[in-house]
Amino acid sequence: MSATPIVCDRCPVADRAVCAVLSEADRDHLTRLGRRQRYRRGETILAAGHPHSTCGTLVSGAAKLSSIDSDGTERILALIHPAGTLGQMFATTERLHVTALTDSEACLFPAARFEALADERPRLARRMLAEALRELEESRTLIDLISKRQADARLAALLLAFARAASTAACHDALRFELPLTRGEIAQMLGVTIETVSRTLTRFERDGALRREGAHGIALLDSAALGGLVG
Amino acid sequence: MSATPIVCDRCPVADRAVCAVLSEADRDHLTRLGRRQRYRRGETILAAGHPHSTCGTLVSGAAKLSSIDSDGTERILALIHPAGTLGQMFATTERLHVTALTDSEACLFPAARFEALADERPRLARRMLAEALRELEESRTLIDLISKRQADARLAALLLAFARAASTAACHDALRFELPLTRGEIAQMLGVTIETVSRTLTRFERDGALRREGAHGIALLDSAALGGLVG
DNA sequence: CGCAACATTGAGACCAGTCAAGCAAAGTGG
DNA sequence: CCACTTTGCTTGACTGGTCTCAATGTTGCG
Secondary structure (H helix, E strand, O other): OEEEOOOHHHOOOOOOOHHHHOOHHHHHHHHHHOEEEEEOOOOEEEOOOOEOOEEEEEEEOOEEEEEEOOOOOEEEEEEEOOOOEEOOOOOOEOOOEEEEOOOEEEEEEEHHHHHHHHHHOHHHHHHHHHHHHHHHHHHHHHHHHHOOOOHHHHHHHHHHHHHHHHOOOOOOOOOEEEOOOOHHHHHHHHOOOHHHHHHHHHHHHHOOOEEEEOOOEEEEOOHHHHHHHHO | OEEEOOOHHHOOOOOOOHHHHOOHHHHHHHHHHOEEEEEOOOOEEEOOOOEOOEEEEEEEOOEEEEEEOOOOOEEEEEEEOOOOEEOOOOOOEOOOEEEEOOOEEEEEEEHHHHHHHHHHOHHHHHHHHHHHHHHHHHHHHHHHHHOOOOHHHHHHHHHHHHHHHHOOOOOOOOOEEEOOOOHHHHHHHHOOOHHHHHHHHHHHHHOOOEEEEOOOEEEEOOHHHHHHHHO
8 A cells, every 4th residue: 555646647537436526626636635645465455344534446457345243254346446435425324334356456545525526616526416317226236236135146146247247248248257346255245155166167067058267267158048137 | 006196295205315415496397307207016116118208205114125137036235225316317217116115105207307407406416426325335235135154144144135225213223123025025125035035934933033924024032032043 | 516716734855044264364463 | 585474265064044835814806
């Protein structure tokens, strides 16, 4: 975790992040308030329980949004991709953990200042509304995923969702992709155990639906079969 | 389902709905564009698959937001209470069903006109952002609920959530309340079967944690015991 | 009253969790 | 460079919770 100044010119998500709708002057203003931070895989970006003082945007890498209940079980509520927002906007305390899944970079700002800007700049509020609705959509997609009864249907749906996300073309799914999550993290997302994830992948491979390439590589051989499980 | 003109003066949620932030002139304008509609329990308010042409606010009663997958299984993604929004704002097609859970009333507007107003009136966009964030929060709470492994923990958490929602005071949960859902709907929300819901309620009652009063009445006798299950 | 929808209860099958062992890859330190 | 540890993944045997199928009760409404 190391902090550097923000330089929007070299920002890979300058066109997609919420800040894109701001005037250059406003963005310069924000730039001076915030900082660019690097994280290594597994490092905490925002910790639940702390007062909500920071928010920002993921610039590169990937992160997970998770909650931990009293018995120590962690569940992943969302994945955050570059240009995604970090921190529960307009909340008083951070109630969820944000953790780097891979080496990542983030732009972080004082939440109060950022929120104030949203009240002053209609375009920013409007853009944040779009972002919130997109996150809501994704959250409901995840509910769809995990409310499937059978573990193999959940995993099949997740694999197909990753294939879709990994594809460059909008119409075709990627046939080969890397899982951005460990088995344990997949298990946390789907509400099953690591062993079930592992066994189910083994069965998918034995049935010819896919081929595992290393620990995280997946090559889909029969995505229709997986789609059939999803229902 | 019967349509009448909108009269904000007698609207029970005039102070809480998103329209509350509009000027009287803007509200009058909207009033003429929209209509007030009544629904009986079970009637469809918005149907998935249709072009997204209508959005609005639930005025009284209760509704469910649900998706139906190809094998006909319905899953409830959210409950909508009075002042809650109806319809996926800024979407091109309706992808979720909205159904009345009890006899209900809704204010409905042409989506394009309402969305245009959000672009013209910063306060409305800002208010809708707050609403979207609230829904996102609730959606993630539901994920928390249904990702609990054991069925009794899920049901206990749901009962406690209803007790909280039914309480008038902010600090205390209601000890007695009516379930707004049938067993089947509870099962759909929690991702279990009707039978499991029924058996689990029976066990809770036998263990002295609650008492069933009719089909939908619940009296909590030992909410701490239920809280213990949740973890 | 009788039907229809909703709810409860039981018996058996099966999927997934738990516990436990072993393997592979990557990193660590002498 | 090699022993050692750590971390993540796989596999097996066993157990238990939940689903399925089926029958019976209950409630509300025409």
